[in-house]
Amino acid sequence: MQQDLIRNFCIIAHIDHGKSTLADRILQLTGAVTDRDMREQILDSMDLERERGITIKAQAVRVFYTAADGVTYQLNLIDTPGHVDFSYEVSRSLAACEGALLVVDASQGIEAQTLANTYLAIEGDLDLIPVLNKIDLPAADPELHGGAVAELIGVDPASVLRISAKTGEGVAEVLEAIVARIPAPSGDPDAPVRALIFDSVYDQYRGVVAFVRVIDGEFTKGDRLVAMQTGREVATEEVGVMTPTMLPTGRLAAGESGYLVTGLKSVGDLKVGDTLTLARKPAAEALAGYREVKPMVFCGLFPLDADDYPDLRDALEKLSLNDASLQWEPETSQALGFGFRCGFLGLLHMDIVRERLEREYDLELLATTPNVEYHLTTTSGEELSVRSPVDLPPPTNTESIREPYVRCTILVPTDGVGAVMQLCQERRGQYVTMMPIEQRQQIIYDLPLAEIVTDFYDQLKSRTRGYASLDYEIAGYRESPLVKLDILLAGDPIDALSMIVHKDLAYGRGKALVERLRETIPRQLFEVPIQAAIGGRIIARETIKARRKDVLAKCYGGDISRKRKLLERQKEGKKRMKQVGSIEVPQEAFLSVLTLGSSSDGNGTKK
Amino acid sequence: MVRHLYVHLPFCASRCGYCGFVVEVGALDRRDAYLDAVRVELGAERACLGALETVYLGGGTPTLMRPHRIATLLEDVAPHLAPGAEVSMEANPETVDRAAWDRYRAAGITRVSIGAQSFQPELLAVLDRRATADQVRRAVACAQEAGFASVSIDLLFGVPGQTAAQLAADIAEVAALGVDHVSWYELEIKPDTALERMGVPLPDEDWGADAYETIVAELERHGYRWYETANFARPGHECRHSLAYWEARDYLGLGVGAVSTIDGVRWRNRSALGGYLGDMASRGRPGRTEEALEDAVRRRERWMLGLRLDRPLDTVWAGPPDHPDALARLADGGLLEVSGSRVVLTRRGRFVQNAVLHQLMEFV
Numbered sequence: 001m002q003q004d005l006i007r008n009f010c011i012i013a014h015i016d017h018g019k020s021t022l023a024d025r026i027l028q029l030t031g032a033v034t035d036r037d038m039r040e041q042i043l044d045s046m047d048l049e050r051e052r053g054i055t056i057k058a059q060a061v062r063v064f065y066t067a068a069d070g071v072t073y074q075l076n077l078i079d080t081p082g083h084v085d086f087s088y089e090v091s092r093s094l095a096a097c098e099g100a101l102l103v104v105d106a107s108q109g110i111e112a113q114t115l116a117n118t119y120l121a122i123e124g125d126l127d128l129i130p131v132l133n134k135i136d137l138p139a140a141d142p143e144l145h146g147g148a149v150a151e152l153i154g155v156d157p158a159s160v161l162r163i164s165a166k167t168g169e170g171v172a173e174v175l176e177a178i179v180a181r182i183p184a185p186s187g188d189p190d191a192p193v194r195a196l197i198f199d200s201v202y203d204q205y206r207g208v209v210a211f212v213r214v215i216d217g218e219f220t221k222g223d224r225l226v227a228m229q230t231g232r233e234v235a236t237e238e239v240g241v242m243t244p245t246m247l248p249t250g251r252l253a254a255g256e257s258g259y260l261v262t263g264l265k266s267v268g269d270l271k272v273g274d275t276l277t278l279a280r281k282p283a284a285e286a287l288a289g290y291r292e293v294k295p296m297v298f299c300g301l302f303p304l305d306a307d308d309y310p311d312l313r314d315a316l317e318k319l320s321l322n323d324a325s326l327q328w329e330p331e332t333s334q335a336l337g338f339g340f341r342c343g344f345l346g347l348l349h350m351d352i353v354r355e356r357l358e359r360e361y362d363l364e365l366l367a368t369t370p371n372v373e374y375h376l377t378t379t380s381g382e383e384l385s386v387r388s389p390v391d392l393p394p395p396t397n398t399e400s401i402r403e404p405y406v407r408c409t410i411l412v413p414t415d416g417v418g419a420v421m422q423l424c425q426e427r428r429g430q431y432v433t434m435m436p437i438e439q440r441q442q443i444i445y446d447l448p449l450a451e452i453v454t455d456f457y458d459q460l461k462s463r464t465r466g467y468a469s470l471d472y473e474i475a476g477y478r479e480s481p482l483v484k485l486d487i488l489l490a491g492d493p494i495d496a497l498s499m500i501v502h503k504d505l506a507y508g509r510g511k512a513l514v515e516r517l518r519e520t521i522p523r524q525l526f527e528v529p530i531q532a533a534i535g536g537r538i539i540a541r542e543t544i545k546a547r548r549k550d551v552l553a554k555c556y557g558g559d560i561s562r563k564r565k566l567l568e569r570q571k572e573g574k575k576r577m578k579q580v581g582s583i584e585v586p587q588e589a590f591l592s593v594l595t596l597g598s599s600s601d602g603n604g605t606k607k
Numbered sequence: 608m609v610r611h612l613y614v615h616l617p618f619c620a621s622r623c624g625y626c627g628f629v630v631e632v633g634a635l636d637r638r639d640a641y642l643d644a645v646r647v648e649l650g651a652e653r654a655c656l657g658a659l660e661t662v663y664l665g666g667g668t669p670t671l672m673r674p675h676r677i678a679t680l681l682e683d684v685a686p687h688l689a690p691g692a693e694v695s696m697e698a699n700p701e702t703v704d705r706a707a708w709d710r711y712r713a714a715g716i717t718r719v720s721i722g723a724q725s726f727q728p729e730l731l732a733v734l735d736r737r738a739t740a741d742q743v744r745r746a747v748a749c750a751q752e753a754g755f756a757s758v759s760i761d762l763l764f765g766v767p768g769q770t771a772a773q774l775a776a777d778i779a780e781v782a783a784l785g786v787d788h789v790s791w792y793e794l795e796i797k798p799d800t801a802l803e804r805m806g807v808p809l810p811d812e813d814w815g816a817d818a819y820e821t822i823v824a825e826l827e828r829h830g831y832r833w834y835e836t837a838n839f840a841r842p843g844h845e846c847r848h849s850l851a852y853w854e855a856r857d858y859l860g861l862g863v864g865a866v867s868t869i870d871g872v873r874w875r876n877r878s879a880l881g882g883y884l885g886d887m888a889s890r891g892r893p894g895r896t897e898e899a900l901e902d903a904v905r906r907r908e909r910w911m912l913g914l915r916l917d918r919p920l921d922t923v924w925a926g927p928p929d930h931p932d933a934l935a936r937l938a939d940g941g942l943l944e945v946s947g948s949r950v951v952l953t954r955r956g957r958f959v960q961n962a963v964l965h966q967l968m969e970f971v
Contacts, residue, residue, distance in 0.1 A: 523812065525937075525940070525942070525959060525962045525963070525966065526940050547812070547959045547962055548812060548813065548816035548820075548958060548959070549812055549815050549816035549819055549958050549959065550958075550959045550960070550961040550962040551793070551819075551836050551837075551957075551958065551959075551960055551961055552836075552911075552961055553792045553793040553794075553795055553836075553837055554792045554795070554837060555836070555852070555853075555911075555912065555915065556665075556849065556852055557613055557852045557858050557860060557866055557868070558613075558615075558860065558864070558865065558866040558875075560852065560866075560868070560873070560908060560911075560912070561866070561873060561875075561898060563911065564904070564907065564908055564911060564970065567907075567911065567961075567964065567965070567968075567970040568970045568971060570961075570965065570970070571965065571969070571970040571971065574965070582936065582966075
């Protein structure tokens with residue numbers, strides 16, 4: 001197809017602002033999907049995504065649209081993920097497009113994420129079409145929010161489309177606007193091939209499937225391609241487009257988006273952001289790639305049943321086939337046995353991986369408290385990266401420790417400013433700036449990432465009655481006075497409960513943690529002291545009481561099997577506990593530290 | 608050959624709020640048919656009966672069978688009894704008087720276990736008990752006058768709303784009555800009971816532990832030996848039938864829902880009265896569900912049952928624990944004592960025997 005009849009676009013929206021519904025409506029309206037086949041939110045194809053209402057994997061769908069001018073256009077909708085953990089995937093999607101729909105909920109207005117992604121799109125030189133969605137809602141305020149959106153991207157408020165993706169109202173106008181306002185691709189169809197890999201998935205029958213946007217030239221099935229950064233040869237076993245099901249076309253040309261079956265075995269073999277070119281006639285220069293994605297959050301994953309260790313490894317291997325950002329390496333814990341230290345993009349990514357391991361691979365897992373990667377310099381001048389508190393060398397050998405900071409953008413109604421600032425201060429935040437947006441305030445803080453991987457987001461939501469929205473970007477490493485806080489049960493340090501904390505917060509955290517553990521760990525057969533220590537000095541202590549009564553009241557002839565089965569069920573229940581020495585520790589205990597922030601300020605404390 | 612016989616007599620006037628047993632309410636017109644069926648079942652099992660050392664008539668409310676039916680039943684049993692056999696029967700206080708006790712005794716009953724549960728009207732109401740405290744006192748006194756070899760009463764603690772003062776009053780009542788044997792259970796909220804449906808909360812562990820410790824200490828002070836987890840006896844009045852269970856001996860159970868364990872096989876008769884009667888009428892034996900007890904299961908049951916007693920468990924007989932190394936740790940912690948091949952829980956260990964058991968055995 002001629003390039004001037006092609007439009008590549010994506011949708012930028014906050015979670016729940018209606019991106020998926022709008023995408024579905026576009027597919028329906030262009031006949032890509034019949035009404036009968038219409039499943040709610042087709043693009044979110046994984047169950048987990050649909051359940052959580054989020055999109056993880058970017059995909060490209062091609063539809064044909066006959067516009068009011070009577071001409072039929074090829075529209076390529078590149079899907080974007082909507083959560084902060086996956087913001088790097090947004091920049092990939094943006095790079096494959098010439099324009100974007102900026103979808104904002106007409107009752108909620110702009111959220112922090114929308115803002116961040118909008119800036120990314122503007123930086124990427126995309127043409128933006130502002131769309132107010134959900135105008136059918138009683139709470140919709142299109143005047144106010146439409147004005148703010150127009151101001152944000154510097155356009156006439158009259159150009160803001162007002163639609164309801166749910167009812168379909170205004171969606172036709174969106175399609176017209178895509179054709180009219182988004183520029184056609186302008187690559188050189190005759191130049192050597194350059195195709196941007198913006199995503200890849202692993203399919204168990206076909207191997208790695210790459211999603212590409214062709215900028216220059218064209219390639220056909222059977223061509224040998226080369227990934228320009230890695231030099232890896234890539235087969236083209238099949239070439240096609242998503243309609244949204246895979247439709248082989250045999251070729252992809254400049255301006256088009258589609259997929260190719262590569263014959264590779266793991267998504268790790270193919271770098272997203274790399275440029276594909278023809279092996280026999282390579283391009284001189286690669287396209288600008290993306291910044292490399294690195295895991296930011298780490299935790300240990302241990303099978304509750306030690307026998308499941310090989311199964312956990314297999315499951316991680318399988319997940320990695322499709323998730324190049326998931327990192328893992330074997331880890332041995334004295335308390336928890338054999339497991340893996342895993343690296344994730346963020347907390348949501350961690351949750352999703354855990355849930356998939358438990359749900360799809362039927363594993364029962366224990367996850368340790370998440371932490372970040374610390375950089376440190378030893379007294380001998382050696383540079384170390386530490387991803388687990390256990391690996392932190394003693395203070396006497398440490399010259400300096402640096403921790404990752406993030407720049408947080410928080411949007412909150414004016415009456416929530418105080419609460420947000422208080423929270424940020426409690427979490428060692430450094431104030432950067434604040435400015436009004438619509439009727440809200442945009443607050444910017446630099447915060448240690450370690451402080452937000454625990455319950456920061458939950459606290460932010462609860463302290464602002466759900467009104468605050470958050471986005472963050474990595475802001476480099478800064479030196480901090482950090483110490484390792486050890487937890488001892490019955491006098492033995494439990495490695496899986498160690499944490500790295502700011503020295504000024506260590507006492508409060510230690511005290512709160514032992515209190516929380518006393519509440520979480522049930523009574524044991526013997527009394528168990530719980531202690532918090534820094535470098536051998538005990539800073540807090542609590543005691544788990546010994547059990548006083550645990551009997552099966554009545555046991556007669558008719559009951560013997562029943563009582564035995566009751567004991568078997570109790571044993572089954574104990575499997576949710578981890579045996580640490582002779583102490584039974586419930587899984588929640590290993591996550592106690594996650595909710596510490598809420599107890600230290602006396603707000604939202606459990607029990 | 609089996610030396611212990613249980614007969615289940617399921618009829619009740621009403622169902623108590625905590626009861627999860629196999630009972631039949633409003634079916635008194637089937638008592639004769641049931642008696643006949645049980646007698647047929649006894650006849651069918653005759654071959655496995657040795658000289659019976661103990662017989663136990665449990666329920667339900669056995670005393671609703673009335674003395675003449677109990678007499679008929681025991682006529683069939685009598686030829687199998689060993690000399691000096693213990694023949695126990697459970698009784699509800701409101702269903703007996705002095706004359707009835709005399710007739711039960713004449714029929715061959717040697718030991719009665721009277722279901723008191725409490726002497727506090729408020730608690731009896733929570734439990735849906737029909738008898739008043741006065742009826743309990745009278746039933747006990749009459750049984751003692753009737754001259755049974757042993758008179759026992761059943762009580763409960765941990766009844767929702769129970770206070771320490773109410774518990775002390777119950778203990779005082781027991782001591783004043785001077786019964787030979789006491790069974791004092793902690794109330795369990797069983798599935799499908801009225802208490803469960805009401806969502807009544809049980810007292811916390813500390814309250815329960817205080818109550819339990821008080822009961823043990825007070826009954827010991829009054830001359831009762833804490834010979835099993837929930838049972839107390841004056842010298843020579845231990846329930847021999849129950850001891851057979853705790854010593855993991857074989858027993859035959861007759862009647863609806865009754866359980867038997869013989870030669871490593873356990874079976875349960877079907878638990879619906881109509882089905883049981885129908886089976887007996889059509890085939891002469893009830894439908895049963897069978898469970899073969901593997902060696903490991905029998906070993907774990909011996910430990911589960913044996914540690915309930917105040918006398919040592921012989922590990923040569925019971926078999927080794929699944930976690931032998933736990934023995935030393937538990938002994939160091941003051942929860943049990945090991946002497947040669949014999950293991951016995953200490954006083955503190957007995958209060959947490961369930962947790963101790965989980966340290967020793969792997970219930971899978």
